[in-house]
Amino acid sequence: MTAAQPTGNEQIADKLKFNEKGLIPAIAQQHDSGEILMMAWMNRDAVIETLDTGRVCYFSRSRGKLWRKGESSGQIQNLVDFRYDCDQDCVLVQVDQIGVACHTGRRNCFYFAARDGKEVVISQPEVSTEELYGKK
């Protein structure tokens, strides 16, 4: 028997340059509006699962395991296009975000702005964290 041939998605993962911890940064962008939703990290398995399933999967550095975005909150990200950059060391996932991307209940995570030397909060939660993570 010969060894199994790598799948196309495995070959894509092999093109990417993961850092010394086996991770690559991944930017999530809402595919139609262009809004940047969040930045998180993927390992090789997360890249392959994302490509195989069409649902975005990250690697949680705090929990040390695969993080299927939305698995506890229902706020999933359906993959529209998977891109990477000239150095192959950053991923851009263009997605259709169901609900909100941020754990605070905001649509996106980038809600702090530096303006005239001061921190300004530029968006508010659309849903409560109880609604996202509480009893159902």
Next chain:
Amino acid sequence: MTAAQPTGNEQIADKLKFNEKGLIPAIAQQHDSGEILMMAWMNRDAVIETLDTGRVCYFSRSRGKLWRKGESSGQIQNLVDFRYDCDQDCVLVQVDQIGVACHTGRRNCFYFAARDGKEVVISQPEVSTEELYGKK
């Protein structure tokens, strides 16, 4: 004499969480179109210089020094808004990109796409690297 008070921009930098190498990832987005141009890294000095000058400055990991985007190519990024995320560990600079962002001469760096298990190049250079970096 009392110690100098930190400036507002220094206080912003102190809110950010730099990694063990003193760096934070920074996503550059064209402010009006929403196009994601590139991802690079900033150290504390780069954050402060960006905020102080309104011209985006990164930290070059390969050269080990501040990288004033466009200093050799002329393809500068004028800062429109400086944002950061809920965990304070990722920066989003919304910019007005003069010319192209990518060293290959493409408008943005994310020109590889994974489609049906294959790598596809989805954009072409708009200017030659000779034009960007050659003799002037």
